[in-house]
Amino acid sequence: MQLTPGRWGDPAHPVDLPSAARDALKHLGVRRTAAEPVAPTDRPGLTEAQLSFLGQVVGDEHVASDLDSRWSHTRGYSTTDLLRFRAGDTSDLPDAVVYPASHDEVQAILTGSAAAGLAVVPYSGGTSVVGGLAPSRRFVTLDLRRLDQMVELDEVSRTATLQAGVRGPAAEALLAERGYTLGHFPQSYEGASIGGYAAARSSGQSSAGYGRFDQMVVGLTLATPRGTIELGRAPMSAAGPDLRQLVLGSEGAFGIITSVVVRIRPRPTERHFEGWRFESFDTGLAAVRRLAQDGPLPTVLRLSDEVETAVNLADPDVLGGGSGGGSGGVLAIIGFDGPYNQATADVLTAAGGKNLGAEPGETWRVGRYRAPYLRDPLLDEGALVETLETAAFWSRIPALKTAVTEALVGALGTTPPLVLCHISHVYETGASLYFTVICAQSDDPIEQWRTAKRAANQAIADAGGTISHHHGVGTDHRDAYATEIGPLAVESLRAVKHALDPDNVMNPAILLPES
């Protein structure tokens, strides 16, 4: 599957807005705007000498400098990215796209980039929603799609070595042939790939059962402008800092992860999903916390708040026409890879939950990657829709949720936005919060969202959350990130970058502000 620039997901399977949603948009004051998408206009790309350098490494047929190739590698999929696509904004257009086929070709490009006067942006799935692909200066995009192999499968250790360009479904298909699964199913699953999962610390919808991607990685290979680093001689070690965890989340700022060794598990022979209803988000929150702290955890555990539950119930494509348990209350989804675990259900019942059966669960499963597809038709209708997420320790979750919601409502102007929220990743000591915002676009929707995002970021910082639980830093969170970790930690990361990338060719201005 190839993503379409400026529109999410598989173009063969678009999602139409339900008529109920169209009606709801009117109540939000959403009015269709007249603006039609603007085609991008080209600008000069790389010099002949630069193209020649790249061609010598990968073969000329694997270097693309045409506008279509470059436009399709421009930015990621945040709402402001989509709005810039629609406006034909070429300010972040790569100057070329190069497709290496191996670690050695990646390494050769990075080794020679400074001399060739190139900055390099790694690109695997291209699904960043936080500005992870928009550096501050001209650059070549290094597309990893040809690194698409499973290099090794160790059945005794239950590990697989996967190259960075393997997409989510391809990884599952490669593993399924041998009876295994990775168990990593983020909402970007159809488009995102192994290298991006690692570089941006992805977390999938089955994280309660399989953990985050950074918890699955036991080894990795990093190509840097100064050479290659290989990490991970054992699952865990006391030999110094865990440098795997320094590379994971580095978003291409130190180099390019060309392959990872991941923990795999036997593919389940059965799966079960079901819906549960709680009287309120607070009641549901206590229930999911109980499962997170005392178990037994299911594989999937999600809890929508009242607003998200109500919005989803009104949408027959998402929740199956009112099967969520009647008016009021909140919906939780649980899923098991493997046998149904009655002990989990007993905990939910004891915590005040009502079992709604398999239908809401199956409906969620079928639509689990579809929600982002709704954004494009919503934008078409003139709505502003975007998501953001955070995480915190349990004791801070209620106040954090309130603070972010109030910040968004306060910043988005006179027509109150809809702010939906859910929990989809839990830990013994805390959880994530995922917000979806829908409102009418102002005359300048990009600035409108920027203002709201700044307010949300500040609210997250003030309420003790982290600036991102699973989307990453990119450029959108860069300043908030620097504040979160503090100036000495920023200097430490900058020192690592300087050691590995002294000429600042790697993904400049992503993760860390340029000094």
Place this chain on the structure above:
Amino acid sequence: MQLTPGRWGDPAHPVDLPSAARDALKHLGVRRTAAEPVAPTDRPGLTEAQLSFLGQVVGDEHVASDLDSRWSHTRGYSTTDLLRFRAGDTSDLPDAVVYPASHDEVQAILTGSAAAGLAVVPYSGGTSVVGGLAPSRRFVTLDLRRLDQMVELDEVSRTATLQAGVRGPAAEALLAERGYTLGHFPQSYEGASIGGYAAARSSGQSSAGYGRFDQMVVGLTLATPRGTIELGRAPMSAAGPDLRQLVLGSEGAFGIITSVVVRIRPRPTERHFEGWRFESFDTGLAAVRRLAQDGPLPTVLRLSDEVETAVNLADPDVLGGGSGGGSGGVLAIIGFDGPYNQATADVLTAAGGKNLGAEPGETWRVGRYRAPYLRDPLLDEGALVETLETAAFWSRIPALKTAVTEALVGALGTTPPLVLCHISHVYETGASLYFTVICAQSDDPIEQWRTAKRAANQAIADAGGTISHHHGVGTDHRDAYATEIGPLAVESLRAVKHALDPDNVMNPAILLPES
């Protein structure tokens, strides 16, 4: 409890060698040497100006420059450390010992150390067995024992903030008052402390149930010569690299961890331990791997090899006089914090295990911190005894075990040593291996062990293991560690050190070679 310099553990509870062990030593060619311990002789310490600087920060009464205080903070507890103690070797004698009472006092010392011309070695439990307390030049030892408070307990998030100087038993006592446990029980539990657990990536005997210490830490505060870094706004985050994992394992080279936020759990109301017998180490290995990969894991899971089983069975103080199931075979110990889990036992039975009941398990539990006490009387008898450990992915474990054993036997000379081995920490993708070596001392036992250790390190590297699973790097593993992570990773760590400690006052020559 105060450790005695040069002898392990609580002086009130020494361990005598069983007579069977004395007989066994004769077969190894062990002969009592005539050497008596040599008292250390003093040498000049800090200047008046340096002592005055320290006194101004912490109060003169919290700065010690007498020989006894300094000798008791000299080195750690490796066998070569003990042999140097016995020889009165003052080459690593600190020039003073300072006892700050707070993070701010630690920070003030580090901020002023370069100007005062001081290098600083952090000291909490003092139980390093890898040369973690022996830097290359004169220094003040910063003893964290007065940072002994539980600062906060968050019952909703199930986290506790513990200062670095809290010893293992004190941490459990503080948490027990509120109904919680940390669940961290390394063999050094009686002496080691929170700061050392974090700085050296400790792993405890209940790691199958509670995880490693680095997995328990969700937040930490680091004092560096350039200021303070606070990390951990959420259990997990996608906001950049996980910098907690860069500080954990840094062994004081970047700064001093003054407190950590750790995940806690409700204190169990029951515990069960039992022994199991397998025909061979290979059979037992398959069984523990099955539990590690498919569960359900107990809280404690240990598997001795044939040699360790036989040695332990001959020792009535360790295994209760032959309750290990008769001659031959290997002994496994499992333990549960909470109810006994029959499903775990069923997996062991299906894998060929024979349940030996509670007696061997209880015997192990009672003696779980006693094994290191045996080293001093063994040294007294003229034996050389030392331990080392590694970890690797499951598929490499058998060859790694063979390679390390052969390297030790080959290096330790004409009288074959006893090499005992067990697995005590398991993961889905691999496990640790812990070796104990007993043989006759040569005329130069320090050089004898150095040679053997070099051979073992090389065998570990060649067979794909990590140089340390839970002991850390110190000076003993420093060169092997640099080889393991490679020159670019070393440069990255050095860059971080330079950013935080530009004058190299922090634990010089520990973790990384001095440049």
